[in-house]
Amino acid sequence: xxxxxxxxxxxxxxxxxxxxxxxxxxxxxxxxxxxxxxxxxxxxxxxxxxxxxxxxxxxxxxxxxxxxxxxxxxxxxxxxxxxxxxxxxxxxxxxxxxxxxxxxxxxxxxxxxxxxxxxxxxxxxxxxxxxxxxxxxxxxxxxxxxxxxxxxxxxxxxxxxxxxxxxxxxxxxxxxxxxxxxxxxxxxxxxxxxxxxxxxxxxxxxxxxxxxxxxxxxxxxxxxxxxxxxxxxxxxxxxxxxxxxxxxxxxxxxxxxxxxxxxxxxxxxxxxxxxxxxxxxxxxxxxxxxxxxxxxxxxxxxxxxxxxxxxxxxxxxxxxxxxxxxxx
Amino acid sequence: xxxxxxxxxxxxxxxxxxxxxxxxxxxxxxxxxxxxxxxxxxxxxxxxxxxxxxxxxxxxxxxxxxxxxxxxxxxxxxxxxxxxxxxxxxxxxxxxxxxxxxxxxxxxxxxxxxxxxxxxxxxxxxxxxxxxxxxxxxxxxxxxxxxxxxxxxxxxxxxxxxxxxxxxxxxxxxxx
Ligand SMILES: [Zn+2]
Ligand SMILES: [Zn+2]
Numbered sequence: 030x031x032x033x034x035x036x037x038x039x040x041x042x043x044x045x046x047x048x049x050x051x052x053x054x055x056x057x058x059x060x061x062x063x064x065x066x067x068x069x070x071x072x073x074x075x076x077x078x079x080x081x082x083x084x085x086x087x088x089x090x091x092x093x094x095x096x097x098x099x100x101x102x103x104x105x106x107x108x109x110x111x112x113x114x115x116x117x118x119x120x121x122x123x124x125x126x127x128x129x130x131x132x133x134x135x136x137x138x139x140x141x142x143x144x145x146x147x148x149x150x151x152x153x154x155x156x157x158x159x160x161x162x163x164x165x166x167x168x169x170x171x172x173x174x175x176x177x178x179x180x181x182x183x184x185x186x187x188x189x190x191x192x193x194x195x196x197x198x199x200x201x202x203x204x205x206x207x208x209x210x211x212x213x214x215x216x217x218x219x220x221x222x223x224x225x226x227x228x229x230x231x232x233x234x235x236x237x238x239x240x241x242x243x244x245x246x247x248x249x250x251x252x253x254x255x256x257x258x259x260x261x262x263x264x265x266x267x268x269x270x271x272x273x274x275x276x277x278x279x280x281x282x283x284x285x286x287x288x289x290x291x292x293x294x295x296x297x298x299x300x301x302x303x304x305x306x307x308x309x310x311x312x313x314x315x316x317x318x319x320x321x322x323x324x325x326x327x328x329x330x331x332x333x334x335x336x337x338x339x340x341x342x343x344x345x346x347x348x349x350x351x352x353x354x355x356x357x
Numbered sequence: 358x359x360x361x362x363x364x365x366x367x368x369x370x371x372x373x374x375x376x377x378x379x380x381x382x383x384x385x386x387x388x389x390x391x392x393x394x395x396x397x398x399x400x401x402x403x404x405x406x407x408x409x410x411x412x413x414x415x416x417x418x419x420x421x422x423x424x425x426x427x428x429x430x431x432x433x434x435x436x437x438x439x440x441x442x443x444x445x446x447x448x449x450x451x452x453x454x455x456x457x458x459x460x461x462x463x464x465x466x467x468x469x470x471x472x473x474x475x476x477x478x479x480x481x482x483x484x485x486x487x488x489x490x491x492x493x494x495x496x497x498x499x500x501x502x503x504x505x506x507x508x509x510x511x512x513x514x515x516x517x518x519x520x521x522x523x524x525x526x527x528x529x530x531x532x533x
Contacts, residue, residue: 051438051453130450152480156492159482165454169461170468171477173454177464178471180457182479202359202368212473222371223358223384239474 032142033317034309035257037189037229037324040100040138041147043155044131044174044183046165052175054112054128061112065127069116071161072125077154079118080125085110091330098328100138105129123150130175131183133158140318142253144186144246152242171238181238186246188253189218191309193228193302194263195256201225204256212236213252219298226298227305227324232256264310279307286349291342297327297349304353315356323352360386435459488528495524 046052047064054061069082085093085106096102096115101122106113106129116125126134137150158164165173171181179185195201205215214235217225232253234245267275282303286292305320307313325331327345336344360368366386432443440452442460451457457464468475483492498521505514 046454048454052451153496155480156483156496160493164482166482167457167477169476170457170464171479171481173457175450177451177468178449180468181472181477184479199359199367202364205358206364223368236472238468238472239476239478241479244478 030141031261032254032257033140035190035192035260036142036253037191037321038100038138038140039143039147039189040136040185040187041144041151042185042187043133043135043151043172044179044185045133045135045155045158045172046174047132048163048165050132052131054132055109058112061128064132065114067162068125068127068133068158071158072116072154074161075157077157079120080116080123081119083115083117085113085115091333094330095328095334098331099325101136102126103129103134103136106134121150123154125154131179140321142188142250144188144250148184148186148242148246178235179237182240182242182245184237184242184245185233186249187231187233188249190230190232190253190256190260191228191302191305192230192256192260193306194267195260196225196228198263200259201230208232208252209235211248211252212240213249226295228302229324264306268310276312279303279310279312283307283313283353287353289346289350292346292349293342294327294329294345297345301327315353319352319355323349326352358384360384360389362386362389433459433463491524491528495521498524 047067050060050064051057054064065082065084072080083093093102093107096117097104097107101117101119101124102115103126106115106126109128112128114127116127118124122138124136126136135151135154137147139147167173172183174180174183192201195204201215208215212235214233216231216233217223218229218231219226232249234240234249237245240248282300286297286300286304289296301320301323304313304315305317308315308317308320326335326348329341332339332341332344332348336347339347358368360366361383362385366388368384368386370385370387370390372383372385372390432441434441435452435456436459437455438452440456442463445451445456445460451460465475498517502514502517502521505511505517
């Protein structure tokens with residue numbers, strides 16, 4: 030599919046709060062615990078299965094950090110670890126984070142361009158819960174959240190896009206300004222501040238009040254598709270006008286990823302970006318799911334759980350080489 | 358990424374600024390960053406100078422903390438959790454769901470600025486039992502539909518799909 034050449038993943042997140050508790054329960058352990066058990070019980074009573082309850086306090090820290098690296102829980106949840114928990118459905122990549130900034134953050138992640146599927150999974154969980162519990166809701170302001178920037182639908186729809194050529198054309202600043210005009214925001218998926226390591230960007234809605242969930246999903250999808258078309262055009266142009274240089278870059282990056290015996294994370298991202306570009310343009314024979322899974326596999330905590338005995342840089346080189354040798 | 362301020366140079370700094378009680382992140386180029394710094398210095402100098410004047414004239418200059426306390430004193434509070442509106446302006450976070458009711462008038466212009474609209478559109482809780490029953494039935498039917506599709510019984514699947522659509526339509530019409 031054309032979309033997969035650019036779109037790495039889609040995610041939906043719904044913020045919900047219980048009517049009868051203050052938003053911040055990080056210093057109220059009894060209410061926080063009630064929040065966890067109420068949610069878990071509501072899910073069970075509704076007959077929803079496949080969710081595992083994980084408490085962050087006293088949990089295996091490396092395993093939890095690996096969940097953050099996979100995008101299944103947020104880094105913020107680790108910050109309220111004493112009272113936080115997550116109900117996780119690994120098979121569908123659905124998680125219900127409990128006691129983060131809001132009481133509940135229902136999140137679903139899918140690969141490629143698939144916001145609707147992710148949304149349907151979140152809504153199914155929400156429907157099941159709302160049969161047993163009451164969420165804070167106001168006819169004018171919608172679902173009430175700890176921070177008014179999320180009130181209304183409480184929904185964040187985001188796409189992760191791989192845009193190496195738009196980045197090189199120095200167009201991402203302008204793209205961000207244009208996106209802001211329709212209530213969207215563009216940020217680097219990895220890295221601090223203006224950095225976008227691996228040329229990966231997160232496109233998501235900033236505005237949550239006054240638009241329906243469908244409008245939000247359509248806007249994010251439409252802008253995502255436009256960025257995709259721009260990037261694909263730049264790729265075609267590069268193939269036509271500058272093929273030798275493009276191939277040189279891609280094959281060199283492949284050589285480094287396959288030959289290196291030690292690799293820092295900072296070195297990995299740009300090489301990964303070039304090789305993914307090569308795979309997406311059919312210059313290299315790697316599957317895109319393989320390339321995308323490398324992103325979380327090459328993260329520090331993930332590496333540690335698979336290569337416990339090796340130092341990080343060595344483990345990363347091993348992991349990347351093994352994956353690329355397996356091909357698909 | 359280009360500088361948010363001049364839109365000309367590549368941004369190399371990320372700064373968080375307090376603007377109208379909200380923290381905003383801006384990406385700036387070295388030139389604009391320097392300007393922000395001098396602006397801040399000018400502000401600091403002004404504060405320092407006014408404290409000298411106060412010492413000379415014997416006038417009291419309120420410290421930032423005193424101003425906050427003063428602010429809190431006159432600010433409306435949430436009857437449920439006790440949070441003051443001035444506290445919200447500093448932290449950006451509300452205390453409890455009842456805060457929205459308590460500060461509705463003050464929040465409206467802020468929400469308008471953030472979202473451009475203040476009337477919610479979209480999903481709402483299933484408030485009536487009839488609606489909940491209908492939703493449960495829709496879910497049962499869609500599971501049956503998925504089963505029918507997997508068995509390649511498309512006739513049954515199409516019939517189930519129509520039933521689901523009809524229920525969804527009823528549900529929508531029943532809403533106020
Ligand atoms: Zn500038
Ligand atoms: Zn309150």
